[in-house]
Amino acid sequence: MMRRVAVPAEKLPSCGGRALFEFEDKSLALFNIDGRLHAIDDGCPHQGASLCGGQLQGRVIQCRAHGLRFNLETGYLLNSTAIKVGCYQVERGAIKYLSYSPDQQLINRLSSALALALVFAFASSAR
Numbered sequence: 001m002m003r004r005v006a007v008p009a010e011k012l013p014s015c016g017g018r019a020l021f022e023f024e025d026k027s028l029a030l031f032n033i034d035g036r037l038h039a040i041d042d043g044c045p046h047q048g049a050s051l052c053g054g055q056l057q058g059r060v061i062q063c064r065a066h067g068l069r070f071n072l073e074t075g076y077l078l079n080s081t082a083i084k085v086g087c088y089q090v091e092r093g094a095i096k097y098l099s100y101s102p103d104q105q106l107i108n109r110l111s112s113a114l115a116l117a118l119v120f121a122f123a124s125s126a127r
C-alpha cells in the first residue's frame with residue numbers, strides 16, 4: 001500500500017544540508033542536493049551504520065563504517081542492482097513510501113543481508 005507522510009518544515013534540510021527524520025518505526029536520512037530532496041533509510045544494509053553521517057560525493061553517499069557507496073537517486077549499491085538501501089520519493093515536502101507487512105520487511109532485509117554477505121565473502125576470497 002502506498003502511503004505519504006508529510007515532513008515538518010523544520011525537519012527539511014536546507015540546500016546542501018542533511019537531516020534525520022523519524023516517523024513510525026522508520027529512521028530516514030534526508031539530503032538536499034542542489035535544492036532537490038533525497039530520502040533513504042538511515043541504516044546501511046551491511047551492518048546498520050547510520051548513512052546520514054556518511055561522506056557525500058555528488059549524489060552518492062559512502063557509509064563511514066566499511067565504505068559501501070549508495071546512489072541516492074535509486075538506493076542501489078554502486079555497480080549493483082541486487083543490493084539497495086530503502087529509497088523514497090519526496091514530493092512537496094512529503095515522503096511517499098510503500099508500506100510492507102512485517103513479514104515482507106523481514107524478507108527484504110534478509111535478502112539484502114544475504115546478498116551483502118556473499119559480496120563480502122567473494123571480495124575476501126579474491127584477496
Ligand code: FES
Nearest residue numbers: 044046047063066
Ligand atoms: S555498515 Fe555500512 S558498509 Fe558496513
